[in-house]
Amino acid sequence: DAGITQSPRHKVTETGTPVTLRCHQTENHRYMYWYRQDPGHGLRLIHYSYGVKDTDKGEVSDGYSVSRSKTEDFLLTLESATSSQTSVYFCAISDLQKNTEAFFGQGTRLTVV
């Protein structure tokens, strides 16, 4: 399995609180992605990074921010959690220059109450 770890794996938080999810990789891949998975919607891209301090928005970026201060870590922050952000969040890594497929973490199940 690719060296990719998400933390925490499960979290329950209250509406209005900030939440940070962490993705850590040991593969030295340049590209990192955050997706959310919801029934009927498949995987939707939130943000992605193409290098240290280089990030861009995805399809559903409102209410989320990201940071990548070093190659191995990509953080996703929900600035003020809402019930609509209850979801399963997946991190993925890829080395597009080498035409590799993306490798996924095990996911974080976030519940906003």
Added chain:
Amino acid sequence: AQSVAQPEDQVNVAEGNPLTVKCTYSVSGNPYLFWYVQYPNRGLQFLLKYITGDNLVKGSYGFEAEFNKSQTSFHLKKPSALVSDSALYFCAVRPILISSGSARQLTFGSGTQLTVLP
């Protein structure tokens, strides 16, 4: 912007029968195409990919996929389904050329739930 369509939310097939999970895509330029499988409460696992070359791609667990450029399709197939193949399947696409913006993104379809009946 690129997109992926998986027209069937659910596919049911009897064990031992051939299976097909459909995928069509839209992308600027030539595509890289991928299939992933997800078992309950797990992350996505890579099955196979099309980069260039033969239109028929073979992957893990006996799965294969056929790339059809004129129909912009990349259907997943298996000659003989197993009950253990029951899972959620995702098709994904990105452009070959990495320039900027959406070209760096890996875009997924909404997924197809495959159920293989014993």
